[in-house]
Amino acid sequence: MKLSTLAKKRILAGVGAVVVVTAFYFYNDAAVEQKISPVKVVFAKTDIPPHTQITEEMVFEKVVPGQAIPPNALSEVQQVIGKWTVDGYGVAKNSLVYNGKILDTGDMPDAAILNLEDGEYAFPLLVDLETSSGNAIRPNSYVDLYFVTIQDKKPLTGKLYERIRISTVKDSKTQNVFGAENYTESAGTSQLQSSQVASSSNNPSALAKLYTLAVTEEQLDLLTKAKVMGNIIPVANSDSYNDSVEGEYKLDKSMQEIHDYIETNSYDQKLTELENSVEQASFKVGDQSVDTNSEPVETEDSAVNNEDETVKGG
Structure with missing residues (x-):
């Protein structure tokens, strides 16, 4: 028995309705499951x-x-x-x-302090495109510090310290130069140091302007004097990214000469001499010890007594 055209249409409509309802059910079930997953x-x-x-x-x-x-x-x-x-x-x-x-610690505004280890001090050092080695020196790398000044119209240079750790690198707006927002990917390599570089095209201000160096108290004192007397230049080397360099830091003869030059020409040396001269010319009130070279001081009472004695003697 052949089905009429109307019957065929009804069957097809029924099958289509079942398909639509089934699809809607599974779609709705998946959507609900995704939401409550x-x-x-x-x-x-x-x-x-x-x-x-x-x-x-x-x-x-x-x-x-x-x-x-x-x-x-x-x-x-x-x-x-x-x-x-x-x-x-x-x-x-x-x-x-x-x-x-x-x-992350390195992204905090005060990362220069948060990155310091016990006993370390933050020493600020202004840099430019040249002294930052073309914006290539990164935080937590190590540099040697050189001192440059002019003495008797002649340049005086020498190494101050070796392997000084850079705590942070800031731009002119005190933003992290090597923050994630300033990175771009270079094609052809996946190495961090070569594939990710500070992008001055995306952020024109992402150029190093200020290094914060992690130094000891003794280094802080000498570096402060050196910065007043001349210029301090950070220099990277092949071990700048190496955290485990063998051997202890040693102060060689040339470095010692630079240290001595700075200390000899520092104001605190002259201040020490001034303090010594003051101590020699002073007297101790408790012991009533007076410098023999000082002139006697005439008080008001002693002047009156001297006048009385003069009247009696006359």
């Missing part, structure tokens, strides 16, 4: 104040429905530990931790 995110275990380095004890992971989670919420504690909350923004207890609201 559990995801792992990071919460604050306690209140985290602004400008605070996050430790493992401050955060925890929790699985929650994905529908309620913003896309910039961090999902693993390892993405959070060791980073800092930015100034003016803390994380409340049981709140999500968001990307962009926490920074």
Whole structure:
């Protein structure tokens, strides 16, 4: 028995309706499952104040429905530990931790201080395109420092220190020159030092202007004097990126001569001589010891007594 044309149309319409309903069901089920699919995110275990380095004890992971989670919420504690909350923004207890609201130490505005190790001091040094080796010297690399001045119309140069660590590199607006926003990828290589370079085309101000050097207290004293007396030039070498150079730092003869020159011509030497001369000319009130070279001082009482004695003698 042959089906009529109307019957065929009804069958096809029914099959089409079933297909549409089935497709809608599976689509809706997938959409609902995607929205309620559990995801792992990071919460604050306690209140985290602004400008605070996050430790493992401050955060925890929790699985929650994905529908309620913003896309910039961090999902693993390892993405959070060791980073800092930015100034003016803390994380409340049981709140999500968001990307962009926490920074690496090197990206903090005061990274020059945060990067210092125990016993280190921050020494600022202005640089330009030449002394920064064409904007090539990066943070946490090591440089040798040379002293340059003019003595009797002749140049005097010499090495001051070896392997001084650069804590931060800032531009003229005190922004990090080697921040992630200033990087561009070069084709043909995946090495960090060669494939990522500070891009002055994307950011014209991303040129090194200020180095912060991590130095000891003794080095800080001599470098401060040297900067007043002349110029300090940072020089990179083949070990600038090497953190494990063998051998101890030694002050050779030429370096010692430069150190002696700076100390000899520093004001504090003359100040010491002045203090010594003052001590020699002073007297101790408690011991009533007076310098023999000083002239006697006539007081008002002694003058009156002398007049009385003169009257009696007359």
